[in-house]
Amino acid sequence: MYSGLILLVLVGIGVAWLWTRGRRRLGLPVTGKHWGAVIIIFVVIMVLAYGASHTAH
Structure with a gap:
């Protein structure tokens, strides 16, 4: 279970990196x-x- 959460956070970091990169290209400020x-x-x-997507049995 924890490996899935860790992977989800790592993918979230990648998405955040793309998001902040887009904000910088638009000239918007980026903070923590x-x-x-x-x-x-x-x-x-x-x-x-x-x-x-996973229903209870």
């Missing part, structure tokens, strides 16, 4: 709060998608 927010939002959305 932006990184954290993107990672948390990505992880929560992926956990919800995983939970929705």
Whole structure:
């Protein structure tokens, strides 16, 4: 279970990197709060998608 969460956080870091890179190209400011927010939002959305795809038996 923990390996999946660790992988999800690592993928979230990659998504945050792409997001902040896009913000920089648009001339928008990038702070640590932006990184954290993107990672948390990505992880929560992926956990919800995983939970929705696996029904209880």
